[in-house]
Amino acid sequence: MKNWSNRLTGPSPESRCEAHGRWITRLALVVIAALVLSIIGFLLCRGSRLFLTGEGTLSAFLLGTNWDPGHQAFGAAPMIVTSLFVTLLAGLLALPLALAVALATTEILPRGAKRFLQPGIELLVGIPSVVYGLVGLTILVPLTRKLLGGTGFGLLTGAGVLFLMVMPTMTSMAIDALEAVPNQLRRASAGLGATRWQTIHRVVLPTARGGILTALIFGMARAFGEALAVQMVIGNAAVMPHGLGSSAATLTSVLTTGMGNTIMNTPENDALWSLALVLLLMSFLFNLATRLVSRKKG
Amino acid sequence: MKKIELQNRLATILILSLAALAALIAGGLVGYLLASGLPHVSWQFLTGSTKSFASGGGIFDQLFNSFYLVVLTLLVAVPLALLAAIYLSEYAKQGPVTTGLRLAIEVLSSLPSIVIGLFGYLIFVLQWRLDFSLLAGAMALTILNLPLLTRACEDALRQVPQLQRQAGLGLGMPKWRVTTKLVLPAALPGIITGAVLSAGRIFGEAAALIYTAGQSTIAVDYANWNPFAPTSFLNPLRPAETLAVHIWKVNTEGLVPDAAAVSSGAAAVLIITILIFNLAARGLGKLLARWLSR
Numbered sequence: 001m002k003n004w005s006n007r008l009t010g011p012s013p014e015s016r017c018e019a020h021g022r023w024i025t026r027l028a029l030v031v032i033a034a035l036v037l038s039i040i041g042f043l044l045c046r047g048s049r050l051f052l053t054g055e056g057t058l059s060a061f062l063l064g065t066n067w068d069p070g071h072q073a074f075g076a077a078p079m080i081v082t083s084l085f086v087t088l089l090a091g092l093l094a095l096p097l098a099l100a101v102a103l104a105t106t107e108i109l110p111r112g113a114k115r116f117l118q119p120g121i122e123l124l125v126g127i128p129s130v131v132y133g134l135v136g137l138t139i140l141v142p143l144t145r146k147l148l149g150g151t152g153f154g155l156l157t158g159a160g161v162l163f164l165m166v167m168p169t170m171t172s173m174a175i176d177a178l179e180a181v182p183n184q185l186r187r188a189s190a191g192l193g194a195t196r197w198q199t200i201h202r203v204v205l206p207t208a209r210g211g212i213l214t215a216l217i218f219g220m221a222r223a224f225g226e227a228l229a230v231q232m233v234i235g236n237a238a239v240m241p242h243g244l245g246s247s248a249a250t251l252t253s254v255l256t257t258g259m260g261n262t263i264m265n266t267p268e269n270d271a272l273w274s275l276a277l278v279l280l281l282m283s284f285l286f287n288l289a290t291r292l293v294s295r296k297k298g
Numbered sequence: 299m300k301k302i303e304l305q306n307r308l309a310t311i312l313i314l315s316l317a318a319l320a321a322l323i324a325g326g327l328v329g330y331l332l333a334s335g336l337p338h339v340s341w342q343f344l345t346g347s348t349k350s351f352a353s354g355g356g357i358f359d360q361l362f363n364s365f366y367l368v369v370l371t372l373l374v375a376v377p378l379a380l381l382a383a384i385y386l387s388e389y390a391k392q393g394p395v396t397t398g399l400r401l402a403i404e405v406l407s408s409l410p411s412i413v414i415g416l417f418g419y420l421i422f423v424l425q426w427r428l429d430f431s432l433l434a435g436a437m438a439l440t441i442l443n444l445p446l447l448t449r450a451c452e453d454a455l456r457q458v459p460q461l462q463r464q465a466g467l468g469l470g471m472p473k474w475r476v477t478t479k480l481v482l483p484a485a486l487p488g489i490i491t492g493a494v495l496s497a498g499r500i501f502g503e504a505a506a507l508i509y510t511a512g513q514s515t516i517a518v519d520y521a522n523w524n525p526f527a528p529t530s531f532l533n534p535l536r537p538a539e540t541l542a543v544h545i546w547k548v549n550t551e552g553l554v555p556d557a558a559a560v561s562s563g564a565a566a567v568l569i570i571t572i573l574i575f576n577l578a579a580r581g582l583g584k585l586l587a588r589w590l591s592r
Contacts, residue, residue, distance in 0.1 A: 014472050021474035022389055028381030029399050032444055036402040039409065039417045039441075046420065097323075100316030108310060117321075119576070124324055126572045128502025130545045131565045135327060137549055138334070138558065164327065167320065195306035200313075225410020227505040228546050252412050252505075259416065259509060264424065276416050280409065287408045 040280070047277025050074065050270035061274060067238040067254075069268035076251075076275060078240040083224060083250040083282075085241070086155060086234070090162035091220040094170050098219075099212065102174035107200055114175075121175075124168035133229035136161035141233055148245035153235035156244040161229050166219035173218060177211025178204060213293045221286035225279065227252035251275050328569070335566025338559045344567070348515070348544075353556035357564050359515045362531065363432070363538040367511065368500045370436035370534060375443050376493050382444075383451030388477050407445030414442050415506035423510060430537040435511025442506050443496045450492025454485040483590060491583035498575035502568060504542035512537035513547050541568055 011019075050056045056074040064075020105114045140160045145152030181204050189199040205212070235247025238254055255275055262269040346356020382403075390396040418438030428434045458481045466476035515538055522530040529536075539547065545564050548557045 014475065018472040018474040021477070022385075025381045025385035025389060028378050029385050031378065032382055032406070032448070033399050033402040035441055035444075036406045038421075039406075039414070042417060042420055043413070097316055097320040100313050101320045103313050104317035108314060120324065120328075122576055123328070123569075123573055126498050126502070126576055127328075128504065128542050128568060128572070130504045130542045131331065131502070131568060134545055134549065134561055134565050135331065138562070139330065164323070168324065171320070195302055197306040197309035198302070200309070221408060225412065227410070227412040228508075232546065232549055252410065255412055255416065256505070256508070259419070273416075276413055279413055283408045283410060283413070284405070287405060 043273070043277050043280050046270070046273035047280075048274070049265075050267060050274045053267070053270065055267040055270065056274075061271075065240050067249075069258075069262070069271045072267065074267070074271045074274075076271075076278065078238055079249055079251045079254055079275065080278065082155065082158075082234075082241055082248040083252070086159045086162060086230065086248075086250060087220050087224045089155075089159035090166055090223045091170075091216055093159070093163040094167040094219060095216055098167055098170035098174050098215065101171045102178050103200060103204075105175060106178040107196065107204065121168050121172050125172060127168075129165055129226055129229040130232075132161050132165040133232035135164065136229065136233040144245065148243075150245045151235065151247065153233055154245045154247050155234070155241050158230045158234035158248070158250070161233050162223040162226060165226065165229060166223050169222060170215045170219040173215035174212055177208040177215060180211060181207045210293055214290055217286055217289050217293060221283060221290075224282055224286065225252065227256045231256045251279050255279070331562070331565055331569055335562040335564075335569075338563030339566055343563055347517075349554060353554060353559075355554060355556075355560060357541060357544065357560070357567065359518070360539055360541040360544040360564070361567070363511075363515060364501050364540040364542070366532075367432060367435055367439065367507075367538065367540055368497045370432060371439040371443065371500050372493060372497060374436065375440040375447055375496070376489075378440070379444055379447035380451050380489065382448050383455055384477060384482075386448070387452050387455040388473065388481070403445045403448055406441070407449075411442055411503060411506040414438055415509050417441070418506065419509035428535065430510065430512025430514075431535045432511055432538045433534040435507050435538065435540075436534070438506045438510040439500050439503060442503065443500060446499070447492055447496050450495070451485075451489050454488025454492065455481060457488060458484045486590065487583040487587040490586055491579045494575055494579035494582060498572045498579070501540075501571055501575065502542050504540070504546050507540055507543050508546070511540065511543070513539055513543060515539040 050061070051058055055072070061074050061076050062080070063077055064073065065077050066073040066075045067078055101117075105117055136157055140157045141152035143152075144154065144157045144160070148154075148156065185203050185207060186199055189203045194202070230250050231253035234249060234253055236249050236253055236257055237247040238249040239247075241248040255272055258268075258272050262272060343356050344361065345358045346354075347359055348357065349355035386396070386400070390399075415438055418434055418441070422428050422434035422437050423430060426434075462480050462484060463476055466480045467473070471479070516536055517529070518531040518533075518536065519527075519529045520531045523532060524530050525532040525534065527533060541564055545561045545568070548554060548561045548564075554560060
């Protein structure tokens with residue numbers, strides 16, 4: 001009897017299935033969110049240890065120019081400056097070329113060109129960063145050596161590798177941004193007698209500005225976080241760079257080379273985690289910048 | 299000619315020549331990689347094992363490790379991403395909680411891969427004592443690929459017309475049933491495309507792996523199919539150097555005399571594999587869509 005009443009008034013197998021499904025999918029999402037929070041939490045915890053144990057101070061870390069963790073010198077400014085400089089150089093080199101390709105495919109060349117270019121861009125976006133590093137090692141390093149003298153490893157080579165790496169991504173995003181510009185605007189502009197350049201310059205580019213800026217920031221964020229490709233060609237000398245050809249080290253390259261050679265919970269190791277924390281905070285900044293830029297557009 | 303006309307002509311020439319320069323750089327890059335790498339790719343290179351100090355080593359172990367890592371990662375990442383995507387596209391209501399969850403995914407997608415690798419090193423390798431292992435590497439790569447995969451799955455689910463859902467609901471099917479029986483099959487081509495594309499990303503990833511899956515590989519027995527045996531090739535707890543890590547390793551601290559040949563050959567193999575992944579992603583998706591709509 002009890003069984004029957006339960007069957008008649010209780011939840012049906014279908015609705016139980018429904019509840020389980022909703023629960024499981026929500027759980028998956030919560031797992032992802034928990035992962036993100038724990039990544040941030042652990043890095044905050046590890047990254048602040050250097051300052052909490054009193055081995056280093058925040059100002060000495062951010063402003064100090066002497067990085068010698070073995071001798072209690074934790075000045076991270078050379079790496080921060082190098083990372084920013086290399087990223088900026090790569091982004092500014094890549095933007096005109098990416099924009100030119102995007103303008104050529106969307107505004108100038110016939111429609112068929114895009115179908116021809118798309119797989120190529122996709123392949124280039126998919127090429128792993130170590131391969132770009134390898135290209136830097138075999139082509140850019142000898143080239144820089146010839147141009148600037150010295151070893152060929154250094155700031156310019158690092159920026160060159162990053163430029164090659166982010167250009168395809170930025171191109172693909174710039175194409176998307178230009179394609180999002182409504183065709184009516186182009187026709188209206190042409191109807192007023194504007195030349196193609198006037199249309200591009202006065203109508204298309206201003207309309208797509210948000211998307212193009214997003215492409216630039218996204219590319220720079222990728223360049224900032226890239227580790228191995230840069231580490232292969234930048235020379236890895238954690239000193240303040242004094243010229244385009246001088247060896248340097250980025251936040252990521254120091255992390256790559258140093259993390260395996262230090263012991264956990266020593267000040268040397270804590271300093272590396274502080275660098276990782278800087279990297280994390282910078283990626284937040286890039287994310288925030290993308291948000292601001294794309295909000296302005298809408 | 300009027301000034302405006304001239305300006306237009308000059309600008310067009312400038313844009314086209316810059317674009318040609320970019321295409322030249324990109325084409326030269328791929329051409330150089332293939333031209334310098336392919337001569338070193340031979341059957342012996344693909345099936346031989348690595349030599350530590352002598353030249354003539356192959357990349358079979360690394361190639362296998364890369365593929366195995368792709369399988370292990372997708373095994374965890376696809377179900378997790380798919381479930382999360384189902385919630386986001388079918389169940390989630392507009393509100394602060396959903397916005398927060400979306401923000402978390404976006405933050406995750408903007409983290410540099412080395413940061414995720416270091417997190418994996420801290421938690422999986424040190425805290426959970428997995429040491430350098432395929433499993434630790436697969437988990438780090440899962441984290442790395444979750445945002446992209448979730449977005450791909452969610453887009454695929456959203457592409458399914460609302461009418462199909464309404465038809466199912468109108469017949470009295472519960473929402474979960476509609477999702478699994480109607481929406482999911484219709485979205486399958488898009489999901490497969492996303493999964494294969496992220497397989498390509500996993501295949502080429504190195505920064506997240508050097509401190510999780512490790513930079514060395516042990517001698518494994520390809521005849522031992524027991525995944526729990528320490529020397530089995532299927533054992534997920536063994537350290538494993540992938541192809542991408544191998545390229546990096548050989549170039550930064552390699553002791554082999556033919557480092558340039560090995561790394562350019564490996565790079566060519568890597569590029570061709572990723573090209574195959576890209577083509578397969580499109581092809582499989584299209585094929586499946588045609589087969590499903592028969």
